[in-house]
Amino acid sequence: MRGKLEAWRRSVGAKPMVANPQFNRSLWNECFVKLDPTLIKAAATSEAMRPLQAYWRKAMDDSSTGGGNALIYLEAKEAQVKATKMKYEDLPQKDTLGFWVNVEDTASWKFTAPLAGKYRVTVLQGCGKGSGGSTVAVEAGASKCEFTVEETGHFQRFVPREIGQIELTAGDNTLTIRPLQKAKSAVMDLRRVILERIDQPGPMRSAFMKQTAVKTISFTTFLPYPETE
Structure with a gap:
């Protein structure tokens, strides 16, 4: 594949992904290490999912000035x-x-x-x-x-x-x-x-x-x- x-x-002629010279490991950890969103069990409604995803959603919405x-x-x-x-x-x-x-x-x-x-x-x-x-x-x-x-x-x-x-x-x-x-x-x-x-x-x-x-x-x-x- x-x-x-x-x-x-x-x-x-597509360009490959390139390295981020301002990669911020702290923010990356917040999004993908402290909570693995793929392990969140699905709920029946979006309202029921909201509290389960609150931490991850907050981390994803944080802005970055570079790391x-x-x-x-x-x-x-x-x-x-x-x-x-x-x-x-x-x-x-x-x-x-x-x-x-x-x-x-x-x-x-x-x-x-x-x-x-x-x-x-x-x-x-x-x-x-x-x-x-x-x-x-x-x-x-x-x-x-x-x-x-x-x-x-x-x-x-x-x-x-x-x-x-x-x-x-x-x-x-x-x-x-x-x-x-x-x-x-x-x-x-x-x-x-x-x-x-x-x-x-x-x-x-x-x-x-x-x-x-x-x-x-x-x-x-x-x-x-x-x-x-």
Whole structure:
């Protein structure tokens, strides 16, 4: 389905969703984390529904003058690739950095951060069954975090994963994805890196995500990001 949507976008020249540089996590939490509106049981009339939705309605009606949780999207197609094998695969259903079979191959992005500080790092990563376990570094200047690739069932089944934090300066930055160790035949496929400035504590995952079985559904539905697969 995602591939068909991407093919349509390209055919008509539609622009994809872009990052909100003034993303306000506090207001987003009020609308989607403190109360999940999809879990409100339907009542027979709108009058009966009104008190059940009062908190959510108030949060949705609040105005925003912008927040400090600047969002930055780093897309696979925009990466500067230094590689002998790894490359950007441009088929609509792929739209990913793939063929990552050499640990020496790297991907980098040059971008501008509106604010200095710590940024939460989320990768939209895919990995075939039995191919997980590779170790990868995310570097920005002297700042660095590492993560272990998780298998997702298919290299083009992309799952968002929070993998750490990095420090960015205001203005020009370069972020590099560098494999440290390859566990199996390939490191991973990578569609997107998402950076979110942290001005308050708290995990990216919604508070209502308590059962493992629904984590993927809830996470991909309520994140302030574009579609995941």
